[in-house]
Amino acid sequence: MPLRQLLLILIFIAFGCVNAQEVSIGVLRDYNVNRVTFSHFKKHYSIYADTSYIGTLEDFSYIEVQLNNGRLLLSCNTVSKGSFKKIRLTTRDQGGAIIVTSKSPIVRQRKYEDNFEVKVVSGRMTIVNKVQLPNYLSGVIESEGGGGRAAEYYKVQALMSRTYALKNLKRHKKEGFQLCDGVHCQAYHSMLRFTPEIRTAVNATKGEVLVDENNKIVSTYFSANCGGQVCDASHVWNNSVPYVQSFLDTFCIHTKQAKWTKTIPKSSWRSFLVNEYGYPIQDSVAHSMMYTFEQEQRKAFYIHPSLGIPLRDLRRKFKLKSTFFSVHPQGDNVVLNGRGFGHGVGLCQEGAMKMARSNYSYVQIALFYFTGVKVVKYDQLKL
Numbered sequence: 001m002p003l004r005q006l007l008l009i010l011i012f013i014a015f016g017c018v019n020a021q022e023v024s025i026g027v028l029r030d031y032n033v034n035r036v037t038f039s040h041f042k043k044h045y046s047i048y049a050d051t052s053y054i055g056t057l058e059d060f061s062y063i064e065v066q067l068n069n070g071r072l073l074l075s076c077n078t079v080s081k082g083s084f085k086k087i088r089l090t091t092r093d094q095g096g097a098i099i100v101t102s103k104s105p106i107v108r109q110r111k112y113e114d115n116f117e118v119k120v121v122s123g124r125m126t127i128v129n130k131v132q133l134p135n136y137l138s139g140v141i142e143s144e145g146g147g148g149r150a151a152e153y154y155k156v157q158a159l160m161s162r163t164y165a166l167k168n169l170k171r172h173k174k175e176g177f178q179l180c181d182g183v184h185c186q187a188y189h190s191m192l193r194f195t196p197e198i199r200t201a202v203n204a205t206k207g208e209v210l211v212d213e214n215n216k217i218v219s220t221y222f223s224a225n226c227g228g229q230v231c232d233a234s235h236v237w238n239n240s241v242p243y244v245q246s247f248l249d250t251f252c253i254h255t256k257q258a259k260w261t262k263t264i265p266k267s268s269w270r271s272f273l274v275n276e277y278g279y280p281i282q283d284s285v286a287h288s289m290m291y292t293f294e295q296e297q298r299k300a301f302y303i304h305p306s307l308g309i310p311l312r313d314l315r316r317k318f319k320l321k322s323t324f325f326s327v328h329p330q331g332d333n334v335v336l337n338g339r340g341f342g343h344g345v346g347l348c349q350e351g352a353m354k355m356a357r358s359n360y361s362y363v364q365i366a367l368f369y370f371t372g373v374k375v376v377k378y379d380q381l382k383l
Contacts, residue, residue: 021133023165025188026126026177027112028102033125035066035104036118038089041111043096049074049084057089057098064103065118067125072118089116097191100127112139113191121176128177137161137202138192144222145349147195153353154201155362159375160220160347161186162202163209166378167217205362207377210370215381218243218373222347225257227324227340230369235300235323236312236343243371244346246298251358252351257341260321263333266291272317273302277309291329298324298344312343346370 028036039062047054047063055076057063066073071083089098091114098116101109114131129136140161141154164186169178171185181188192198210218221233221244232246233239252258270290273279280286293303302309311323325338340348347369355365363375 022114022130023133023136023169023179024117024177025129025131025136025179025181026172026175027100027110027129027181027188028107028127029180029184030182031102031105031107033067033102033104033107033127035064035102036125036127037062037064037099037101037103038116039063039099039101041097041099043091043093045089045091045096045098045115047076048088048090049081050086054081063087063089065125067120070120070123072120072125085119087118091115110190111193119176126176129181133162133165134199134202134206135191136165136188138198139190140186140188141198141201142192142195143187143189145353149197149353150356151197151201152360152362152365153349153356154195154198155205156347156352156356156365157222157349158198158202158205159208159210159362159366160222162205162207162378163217163220166209167219207379208375209378209381210366210373211376211381212243213372215376217381218370220347220370221343221345222349223340223342223344224348225252225255225322225341225350226344226348227258227322227338228253229298229324229339229344230346230348231298231323231344232300233345235298236345241345243373245371249348249351251354252340252348255350255354257321257350258339260338260341262318262320262336262338263330264318264336266329266332266334268318269334272314273309276313276317277307279307279309291327291334293327295324295326 040057040059045057047057061077064075065087072087073083074081074087097111097113099109099111112129113135117128117130119126137158141157145157165179172178172180179185210220212218226249229248230246233241233244274281289303300311302311302314315323320338322338322340322342322344324340324344325336327334327336352365366375
């Protein structure tokens with residue numbers, strides 16, 4: 001065998017194709033699941049409990065797993081199989097998928113591709129989808145962006161989501177998996193179901209990630225709508241990020257989530273400011289300013305930085321769509337006129353959708369929202 005061919009084979013074995021990489025995703029993490037069923041959807045699965053082979057999950061069959069005193073009680077089609085530490089569902093068939101349904105608490109069923117593992121971590125039932133990276137990304141993109149989008153949007157979201165996943169593979173290591181299925185990581189509520197164009201976009205960007213000038217994978221942030229101005233990362237997480245800067249974004253200002261309004265009782269607003277931050281209500285000037293706040297450009301603090309009231313805390317307390325809002329009094333209430341949905345840092349998804357419809361490429365979109373970065377193949381970083 002020629003030396004060049006041998007080297008190529010060794011490289012492929014050593015580093016693998018990034019699109020074939022398996023990732024472990026903790027699913028149903030927004031719920032404290034105590035009882036769950038796995039039922040057949042596509043292909044057959046082998047069932048293992050600890051080191052024992054239990055049987056096959058196939059047409060019209062299901063298993064139930066219940067948490068009991070730190071152990072997992074397993075039953076197959078209502079027949080008890082015993083108590084175990086770990087249960088695995090594996091398939092060798094491409095396209096294998098399972099229906100996962102939490103019974104306690106009751107959660108709408110979900111469908112996932114590839115393999116599963118159930119174990120107890122810190123007294124909690126931990127359900128892990130061990131899924132091929134392209135299948136995971138496809139599910140994330142459909143969960144994040146939905147259907148009916150332009151191809152270049154799906155490509156840039158694939159780039160963002162792949163970069164995020166490979167950057168954060170150790171984020172939930174102590175909990176027994178790599179990434180979770182919620183907004184703490186990336187929304188992943190199902191396998192790809194309705195939008196085959198997403199699979200095409202994942203394959204078209206195969207292995208691509210965003211890196212900084214030092215060829216280090218960047219942290220990709222994205223939210224639904226920035227409200228017309230991308231937010232500085234320091235407003236949300238205290239630390240600035242050199243490749244994520246604040247700038248005006250006109251691509252998202254006429255979309256469905258660009259503006260919002262919320263009414264809050266003055267008493268609730270005042271109580272939070274005074275009790276949590278010692279707002280100087282006894283000062284006549286400060287008192288007169290308490291219910292009036294203009295934010296034409298994004299700010300980090302309410303009224304003035306010297307008061308030490310982060311807008312992100314107001315957003316969290318009053319469940320606001322964003323920190324990009326102005327306030328004015330109206331009778332016994334304060335009215336908030338806001339812009340955007342989400343933290344507003346990094347890629348604005350509705351802005352990116354508009355750019356894609358306007359014939360910008362996915363690389364152009366990525367470089368619009370992230371400064372001083374470039375698109376490279378992940379495998380190249382490891383060679």
